[in-house]
Amino acid sequence: MKSDKNKFPDKNGFFGDYGGKFVPETLMYALEELESTYKNLKDNPEFKKQFYKDLSEFVGRPSPLYFAERLTNHYGTGSIWLKREDLNHTGAHKINNTIGQILLAKQMGKKRIIAETGAGQHGVATATVAARLGLECHIYMGSEDVQRQSLNVYRIKLLGAEVHAVDSGSATLKDALNEALRDWVTNVDDTYYIIGSVTGPHPYPMIVRDFNSVVGEELITQSQELFNSMPDAIVACVGGGSNAMGAFYPFIDIKETRLIGVEAGGEGVETGEHAAPLNDGMPGVLHGALSYLMQDDSGQVKATKSVSAGLDYPGVGPEHSWLKDSGRAEYVAVSDDEALKAFHEVSEFEGIIPALETAHAFAYLDTLMKEFDKNANVIVNVSGRGDKDINTVAEIDGIKF
Amino acid sequence: MNRLTKRLSDLKKDNDKALVAYLVAGDPDIDTTVELMKLFVASGVDIIEIGVPFTDPIAEGPIIQKAHDRALKNNISLESIYKMVGEFRKHDDETPLVLMGYLNTFIFHKKLIEVNQDNAIDSILVVDIPGELKLEDYGIKNQNINTISLISPTTKKDRVESIAKNSTGFVYYVTLRGVTGASNLDVNEINANIEDIKKHALVPTLAGFGIKSSEDAKLLSEYADGVIIGSSIVQMIEENSNSKEFDRIGKYITEIKQAIS
Numbered sequence: 001m002k003s004d005k006n007k008f009p010d011k012n013g014f015f016g017d018y019g020g021k022f023v024p025e026t027l028m029y030a031l032e033e034l035e036s037t038y039k040n041l042k043d044n045p046e047f048k049k050q051f052y053k054d055l056s057e058f059v060g061r062p063s064p065l066y067f068a069e070r071l072t073n074h075y076g077t078g079s080i081w082l083k084r085e086d087l088n089h090t091g092a093h094k095i096n097n098t099i100g101q102i103l104l105a106k107q108m109g110k111k112r113i114i115a116e117t118g119a120g121q122h123g124v125a126t127a128t129v130a131a132r133l134g135l136e137c138h139i140y141m142g143s144e145d146v147q148r149q150s151l152n153v154y155r156i157k158l159l160g161a162e163v164h165a166v167d168s169g170s171a172t173l174k175d176a177l178n179e180a181l182r183d184w185v186t187n188v189d190d191t192y193y194i195i196g197s198v199t200g201p202h203p204y205p206m207i208v209r210d211f212n213s214v215v216g217e218e219l220i221t222q223s224q225e226l227f228n229s230m231p232d233a234i235v236a237c238v239g240g241g242s243n244a245m246g247a248f249y250p251f252i253d254i255k256e257t258r259l260i261g262v263e264a265g266g267e268g269v270e271t272g273e274h275a276a277p278l279n280d281g282m283p284g285v286l287h288g289a290l291s292y293l294m295q296d297d298s299g300q301v302k303a304t305k306s307v308s309a310g311l312d313y314p315g316v317g318p319e320h321s322w323l324k325d326s327g328r329a330e331y332v333a334v335s336d337d338e339a340l341k342a343f344h345e346v347s348e349f350e351g352i353i354p355a356l357e358t359a360h361a362f363a364y365l366d367t368l369m370k371e372f373d374k375n376a377n378v379i380v381n382v383s384g385r386g387d388k389d390i391n392t393v394a395e396i397d398g399i400k401f
Numbered sequence: 402m403n404r405l406t407k408r409l410s411d412l413k414k415d416n417d418k419a420l421v422a423y424l425v426a427g428d429p430d431i432d433t434t435v436e437l438m439k440l441f442v443a444s445g446v447d448i449i450e451i452g453v454p455f456t457d458p459i460a461e462g463p464i465i466q467k468a469h470d471r472a473l474k475n476n477i478s479l480e481s482i483y484k485m486v487g488e489f490r491k492h493d494d495e496t497p498l499v500l501m502g503y504l505n506t507f508i509f510h511k512k513l514i515e516v517n518q519d520n521a522i523d524s525i526l527v528v529d530i531p532g533e534l535k536l537e538d539y540g541i542k543n544q545n546i547n548t549i550s551l552i553s554p555t556t557k558k559d560r561v562e563s564i565a566k567n568s569t570g571f572v573y574y575v576t577l578r579g580v581t582g583a584s585n586l587d588v589n590e591i592n593a594n595i596e597d598i599k600k601h602a603l604v605p606t607l608a609g610f611g612i613k614s615s616e617d618a619k620l621l622s623e624y625a626d627g628v629i630i631g632s633s634i635v636q637m638i639e640e641n642s643n644s645k646e647f648d649r650i651g652k653y654i655t656e657i658k659q660a661i662s
Contacts, residue, residue: 028531030555174457
């Protein structure tokens with residue numbers, strides 16, 4: 001059987017119709033330099049050894065695949081398993097990618113690191129690896145997100161990085177990305193831009209996917225060990241889509257496993273107030289890639305709405321757009337209210353406070369578990385822990401500290 | 402003949418340099434944009450570059466970003482820009498008009514560009530596509546609209562040739578590493594790179610990004626076939642948008658045109 005997994009991206013950086021390199025000319029050379037560095041290094045045994053050593057000793061991988069007994073009993077159908085990315089150092093899957101990209105930056109001799117962040121997890125993960133190598137680090141963050149993720153802002157500062165609050169546009173993740181791209185255009189000679197999701201111009205969607213695929217690779221081994229078969233479904237939340245892509249990618253050719261991405265439905269997809277481009281968007285170009293995009297009737301990018309800063313983004317990684325069109329993955333959305341309900345339920349049932357992003361994946365179990373019988377095995381990718389969201393949730397619940 | 406091609410060849414015959422002035426359509430409002438375009442021409446501008454507002458203009462510095470935001474508050478779309486350009490063309494059928502913007506807007510309004518009502522627009526510059534490509538590569542075809550490609554200080558030598566040859570309007574040399582309106586011009590690098598571009602280009606090479614004073618313009622026009630002024634004009638438009646008295650801009654443009662002639 002022909003593999004779909006290794007088909008994309010093509011030499012121009014496309015996944016089917018999606019992807020590409022849509023950036024100002026000044027960045028073209030930097031992208032080529034990055035692509036050739038990555039191509040030369042990715043199968044280099046020394047590089048791989050270093051990457052997996054750091055993942056093991058610094059991040060604490062492999063992360064467990066944990067049987068969620070009370071949640072399983074609650075639904076009363078298939079077994080629910082949790083991929084514990086929340087147990088990684090810094091508290092989310094984001095560290096996997098930054099560990100890999102900082103090695104590329106080092107190899108390329110870059111002295112200055114920049115990144116964008118929404119929920120702050122990628123900012124923390126980037127500041128962490130930059131601190132470890134003693135590199136100057138600047139994090140761009142929408143000023144609205146600086147407010148709602150203040151705990152992570154302080155963590156980033158503690159790690160020695162500078163946080164730049166971005167006021168332009170909607171002052172969220174998309175605007176942080178704009179500003180990081182502008183910094184990169186200006187300081188391209190000595191600066192490495194660590195993009196935090198499977199978004200942006202080629203080769204980023206490929207690089208971020210590959211580094212994060214350690215999640216899906218571990219899942220193949222762990223599924224075999226723990227229930228002696230491949231899972232019936234993997235459920236993951238999708239903003240830009242890095243945690244989902246990392247979990248899905250190694251399973252693309254394992255057709256018995258359903259791949260389900262859960263987008264942020266905000267006030268409800270039908271209201272238009274959401275962040276669910278795969279459910280309610282159309283193809284367009286943003287931040288260097290052609291992909292599903294939330295846009296208005298004159299081609300302008302629409303403001304998004306989600307209780308979760310990490311999912312509050314109008315675009316999505318181009319490989320997800322391809323997986324949607326090809327039918328290999330399914331994309332659904334849950335509302336803010338459903339995600340908040342799941343946030344509380346998972347905390348109480350399992351003793352795990354999930355990130356609000358992750359809570360979206362859990363919320364979809366209400367629908368999904370009805371489709372399975374007792375023999376099924378369903379994996380939820382617990383992309384991050386919820387400590388960072390305590391203030392947001394407390395405020396919604398009317399609690400003041 | 403395309404107005405842009407004609408204007409550039411006329412300037413060359415006269416041994417003169419081109420002055421390109423930029424504004425954002427709909428900033429501060431669409432009627433004022435038409436008035437500003439007329440003022441540009443009266444003050445000595447050879448070519449007008451019209452910024453098409455976009456929510457996420459990643460190549461722009463803060464001054465032009467804010468102008469995009471102001472225009473979007475007025476609901477400016479490519480449709481309203483075509484109406485505005487039609488209005489301008491009633492008064493002026495000679496000044497070349499270039500649209501500068503981001504790919505998403507052009508793809509979205511593909512039909513408008515293919516029709517190009519009354520051939521009002523002469524050229525399109527898409528900021529966020531590789532220089533070797535043109536709108537035709539994204540399925541938008543119009544033979545009367547020519548292409549302006551960007552070459553930057555970081556463009557590798559092997560690509561300079563193919564990008565230069567891809568340009569049918571003019572080659573736009575980005576004079577610095579940065580966004581529009583920055584200020585770190587490196588004259589020696591600019592000189593060497595423009596010389597290199599000219600070896601391959603079939604059309605004139607103009608310089609833009611970071612040119613603010615008539616001194617900058619004079620210096621760069623020694624190497625380039627013309628200069629493009631954006632952020633400093635957009636800033637003056639912002640500062641005078643309440644009174645709508647733009648004499649200052651006219652004076653500024655005339656000074657620059659004199660400096661490069």
